[in-house]
């Protein structure tokens with residue numbers, strides 16, 4: 001398969017981005033970079049990687065941190081289960097593996113939050129093991145170049161691409177090869193308008209020669225989106241507001257937020273105040289006056305559209321504080337890890 005691999009390796013040596021995790025083989029730092037860079041643009045992820053590597057330079061440092069600290073540092077990056085799993089696994093490695101990162105594929109794969117792709121990336125980059133790391137970039141390059149139209153989100157597709165990737169990695173420097181293929185997909189064979197005229201593979205690329213670039217890779221399922229409606233209740237009294245921790249198995253688990261009343265649609269305020277949860281939050285807070293109601297906005301996640309608004313309530317009585325609410329001085333509010341949409345609101349209004 002040299003006809004395919006050699007031009008990509010050469011391209012990589014000339015075009016690869018200068019990224020901090022490319023100068024290390026430390027499995028902890030490789031793992032950190034891989035988890036942060038999932039579903040994240042490189043410019044955004046880079047800042048987070050640098051902050052984490054500085055704050056927690058070793059797996060023991062991460063294991064010793066509190067979950068609140070980790071979530072706070074992760075704030076704004078989204079997909080918070082990644083941060084919780086990262087922390088869980090750091091503690092596991094510290095306690096069960098004497099702080100030493102496992103060095104074989106199966107043990108790496110058994111760690112919480114590490115799937116086949118991440119295990120292969122760590123095994124190949126840190127330990128020189130021949131496991132192909134097949135991410136979205138790699139699917140795209142292989143499906144276009146080899147003209148494979150089996151959907152990449154089907155069982156048959158996953159198997160086909162994995163088998164091909166396994167053949168391709170044989171006899172190569174596995175860490176470099178995996179990174180080269182991923183980087184080639186990220187920079188050269190881009191999802192939209194790839195610059196095929198400058199591509200070193202264009203003489204044999206099936207998609208280019210057959211004008212199928214927009215059809216490959218093929219997918220069978222479009223992700224279904226669910227609409228949710230969050231009415232955030234911003235309780236205010238003098239210099240204080242109230243937060244709660246999201247503890248359910250749901251988005252943003254263990255992050256903080258204003259108390260929220262979720263409704264099945266955009267509810268009029270007259271109906272919202274009749275909701276039992278609204279009464280619970282506000283009754284516990286004593287007398288109230290609605291000071292401001294924001295417009296509805298929308299926050300898009302991978303499987304959900306969160307419609308949200310803020311209802312600002314000024315409290316006038318002292319009997320405040322349902323059991324699950326935390327009373328917070330405004331100047332301390334930024335110490336709490338909150339979802340990004342709340343951070344914007346806090347920045348502007350508190």
Ligand code: SF4
Pocket residue numbers: 141144145188189190194195196199200201202205206207208213
């Ligand atoms: S020729 Fe175009 S489609 Fe084919 S591998 Fe190169 S960039 Fe991708």
